Amino acid sequence: MGRAVGYARISGPAQDLQRQVAALRSAGCERIYQEQASGAAGKDQPELDRCLADLVAGDALVLAELSRLGRTTGKVVTRLDSLLDAGVTVRALDYGLTLTPARDNPLGELVATIxxxxxxxxxxxxxxxxxxxxxxxxxxxxxxxxxxxxxxxxxxxxxxxxxxxxxxxxxxxxxxxxxxxxxxxxxxxxxxxxxxxxxxxxx
Structure with missing residues (x-):
């Protein structure tokens, strides 16, 4: 069975990163990548890049908030597709949403996009x-x-x-x-x- 890997991001110093981290730990994440980055188009997110590169088939990427995966809808959808195609399960704790590589939850994928x-x-x-x-x-x-x-x-x-x-x-x-x-x-x-x-x- 694969690992549960978490990713947490805040856009500015006034936001609460530890709230996301605590939620990811409660969800059983063995490793958590975290950073402060805007997530806007063209902005570097080195920890997210490392997180995505670390994931292998069978792992689960756990997000405290679905929006942390990208600032634009297109970016979120593209990353979701890439992860699922690579055999990685994606869980969004804020919506209780789980998407698996089996692509057996088309309604869930639509909900994630919306x-x-x-x-x-x-x-x-x-x-x-x-x-x-x-x-x-x-x-x-x-x-x-x-x-x-x-x-x-x-x-x-x-x-x-x-x-x-x-x-x-x-x-x-x-x-x-x-x-x-x-x-x-x-x-x-x-x-x-x-x-x-x-x-x-x-x-």
Whole structure:
């Protein structure tokens, strides 16, 4: 029987890598590759490259989050296909999804593709809405709601942390923004912290 090999990635220093690592250890991973990398197109992910090169037929790649396999839907799907064709099972803990080399779960593969697409759309939409709101305030009001402009990437990090179960105050502190500023940003986006926590593992 092959090994269970884990891979964990965070996009920035404010995100919680150890939460992913703990989940992978609980899933029985014998070895865990971990790194901080954006996952964006063209960005190096040396630990992921090492992880994929280490896998052999019969092994299982375990991901705390399916989206860690790639920032774009195409990248996730391409890597999934390559792994399954190479005889490697892929498990995504956040969705309780297991895909095997037997390709006996076509619905699961479709779900994985859809989930990867939704994750990318959600990230892109969040950043775009924050950036659009900031640009509108600058152009129409000549200022940004009387406050220093908020970095959309920081708000996106805070949203990820809230979804992971962090209290809003801790999420704001970890992302490097004020609690009130985060409240205001979430309000402008129509996002409720309680609902974000309920979305964990469902989107």
């Amino acid at each position: 989930l990867a697409a939704l994750a990318k759309i959600e990230r892109d939409t969040l950043v775009r809405r924050l950036a659009d709101g900031r640009e509108y305030a600058k152009r129409v009001l000549g200022r940004y709601s009387g406050r220093k402009p908020v970095d959309p990437a920081k708000v996106a990090i805070a949203v990820d942390l809230i979804r992971a179960g962090r209290p809003l105050r801790q999420a704001a502190m970890a992302a490097g923004i004020g609690r009130t500023t985060l409240y205001d940003a979430l309000d402008r986006l129509g996002l409720d912290p309680a609902q974000l926590r309920e979305q964990r593992g469902n989107l």
